Amino acid sequence: MSTMTDTPTAEARIEVLGRPLERGDEILTPEALAFLAELHRRFAGERHERLAARHRRQYEIGNGRDLGFRDDTRAIREDPDWRVAGAGPGLEDRRVEITGPTDPKMTINALNSGARVWLADQEDATSPTWENVIGGQLSLYDAIRERLEYTSPEGKHYRVTAERTPTIVMRPRGWHLPELHLRFVDARGRETAASGSLVDFGLYAFHNARELVERGRGPYFYIAKLESSEEAKLWDDVFAFTEDALGLDRGTIRATVLIETLPAAFEMEEILYAMRDHVAGLNAGRWDYIFSIIKTLRSRGADYVLPDRGQVSMTVPFMRAYTELLVRTCHKRGAYAIGGMSAFIPNRRDPEATERAVERVRSDKHREAGDGFDGTWVAHPDLIPTARAEFDAVLGERPHQLDRLREDVHVIAAELLELRFDGRITSAGLRDNVSVAIRYIEAWLRGLGAVAIDGLMEDAATAEISRSQIWQWIHQDRTTEDGEPITRERVAELVEETLASVERTQGDRFDEAAEIFSEVATGDAFPDFLTVPAYRRFLAEI
Numbered sequence: 001m002s003t004m005t006d007t008p009t010a011e012a013r014i015e016v017l018g019r020p021l022e023r024g025d026e027i028l029t030p031e032a033l034a035f036l037a038e039l040h041r042r043f044a045g046e047r048h049e050r051l052a053a054r055h056r057r058q059y060e061i062g063n064g065r066d067l068g069f070r071d072d073t074r075a076i077r078e079d080p081d082w083r084v085a086g087a088g089p090g091l092e093d094r095r096v097e098i099t100g101p102t103d104p105k106m107t108i109n110a111l112n113s114g115a116r117v118w119l120a121d122q123e124d125a126t127s128p129t130w131e132n133v134i135g136g137q138l139s140l141y142d143a144i145r146e147r148l149e150y151t152s153p154e155g156k157h158y159r160v161t162a163e164r165t166p167t168i169v170m171r172p173r174g175w176h177l178p179e180l181h182l183r184f185v186d187a188r189g190r191e192t193a194a195s196g197s198l199v200d201f202g203l204y205a206f207h208n209a210r211e212l213v214e215r216g217r218g219p220y221f222y223i224a225k226l227e228s229s230e231e232a233k234l235w236d237d238v239f240a241f242t243e244d245a246l247g248l249d250r251g252t253i254r255a256t257v258l259i260e261t262l263p264a265a266f267e268m269e270e271i272l273y274a275m276r277d278h279v280a281g282l283n284a285g286r287w288d289y290i291f292s293i294i295k296t297l298r299s300r301g302a303d304y305v306l307p308d309r310g311q312v313s314m315t316v317p318f319m320r321a322y323t324e325l326l327v328r329t330c331h332k333r334g335a336y337a338i339g340g341m342s343a344f345i346p347n348r349r350d351p352e353a354t355e356r357a358v359e360r361v362r363s364d365k366h367r368e369a370g371d372g373f374d375g376t377w378v379a380h381p382d383l384i385p386t387a388r389a390e391f392d393a394v395l396g397e398r399p400h401q402l403d404r405l406r407e408d409v410h411v412i413a414a415e416l417l418e419l420r421f422d423g424r425i426t427s428a429g430l431r432d433n434v435s436v437a438i439r440y441i442e443a444w445l446r447g448l449g450a451v452a453i454d455g456l457m458e459d460a461a462t463a464e465i466s467r468s469q470i471w472q473w474i475h476q477d478r479t480t481e482d483g484e485p486i487t488r489e490r491v492a493e494l495v496e497e498t499l500a501s502v503e504r505t506q507g508d509r510f511d512e513a514a515e516i517f518s519e520v521a522t523g524d525a526f527p528d529f530l531t532v533p534a535y536r537r538f539l540a541e542i
């Protein structure tokens, strides 16, 4: 039934609520905002439907439904004939990809790093402050036009000097995050928060897609935290609309999809199919995958409780089944299989720690290259030679190993879901989870989305593992192997211990971090993502 408020009053639009930022008007131009409004008009409704579908599925899983390969899409899996678009220009050789946030210094360092690809991250490695969202777009805008320069507070000047810079693959936020500094108003005057995904993607594509094509590369994206092939189809529709709207040939946009949720592991082939005209490959996003396992199966009883985070390695059977299936699925369809991130990072001030980190990374990359991956991620420039050497040893001059079909791999659903292995929950693991999560959230609230903590790279995905383990251990009445019951009260003591052990400085955010941590790790309900309440409460000031 039509009412007054249903009556179209104006064109749909995006309103800017965030404060004006230096050079922000170069990104938030009237034309770019109109493009974002059109993206929201066409796709925001389907985004909400997809997020609701996630909740429906989680409700069913919580009530005992088992995940499995889908019956209704069997024909896609059994059709031997279809292939994906594959590499676009500049993506042919992806043996080493460096990842990192998009502030000017990291952008320049990544472009000078010698990696083949730079994952320009507005997602796990970026805290979505308004400054980071718009500042990241500005860094990319300038970098693509070869005019990005930066002087640090210490006076060190940065500019891109590499002869061959990595191909940029930008990673927008996942479907779950709103962008509260922008508001979508539809033609009937109804207001909703903008989508972080559509904002990050839309601004980058609008400003840079044609420029990138003219420079011989293209608008390339990593797509994060997908949970189904329907979500992949939504992205594919966004790509096709964008190509038409910006006058690009169909198929110019290329996506590499992270398989980093448990539900998506059962739909790898369907995801490739849904995006077949745009997809270049899949990536094994191990940290979010572990988080998703805990999240998805958190209430399913003792057999689904993981031990200490540090013991869930890539060689435990269910992680191995996931990566083997990923390589097999990709190569069957002509898609690149890209490996993940070892979290061990070097320390230029500590050669022994560096040596240990390099050894861990070496063995991780050795396994990936041997398994058939076509490339991999590193967190730090000093790890590039190690990763490159492992892939060079297997690939030689070839840009990939798509011909390694891995027909020896046969993964059944039970192998992805069998979580039992010889691991333990320890008091040290419990304490580390509390300490790392609080220290990470504190940095995130100050605008840092990736930090080094105790020799490991921590970002949104690794912090999610720490807090969701604690939630699960409390709710499943676990006791550490040394006899310590894991209760809310014990975790509250560890929060206090952490706050007493960190160096407090004027303006730090530890109190807010402890507050968010306690809510997302010890509350009755399990928030789907810690970043959602943290963002709404602390980063969305207008």
Ligand SMILES: CC(=O)SCCNC(=O)CCNC(=O)[C@H](O)C(C)(C)COP(=O)(O)OP(=O)(O)OC[C@H]1O[C@@H](n2cnc3c(N)ncnc32)[C@H](O)[C@@H]1OP(=O)(O)O
Pocket: 098, 099, 100, 101, 105, 106, 107, 109, 110, 113, 121, 124, 125, 287, 288, 341, 345, 346, 347, 348, 378, 379, 380, 381, 450, 451, 452, 456, 457, 458, 459, 461, 462
């Ligand atoms: C689960 C996932 O999604 S993984 C992907 C998301 N996570 C990431 O991308 C994390 C990427 N890595 C990083 O952000 C960083 O390496 C950190 C935060 C872990 C450590 O950074 P730092 O503490 O600055 O390390 P460190 O002091 O050793 O850095 C040495 C130099 O290398 C640079 N550097 C370090 N990592 C990177 C990187 N990933 N990209 C570009 N430059 C980098 C630093 O800027 C620094 O440069 P400078 O000498 O000009 O100051």
Ligand SMILES: O=CC(=O)O
Pocket: 124, 258, 260, 284, 285, 286, 287, 288, 289, 340, 341, 461
């Ligand atoms: O995004 C990568 C992951 O491991 O999570």
Ligand SMILES: [Mg+2]
Pocket: 124, 224, 258, 260, 285, 287, 288, 461
């Ligand atoms: Mg991730």
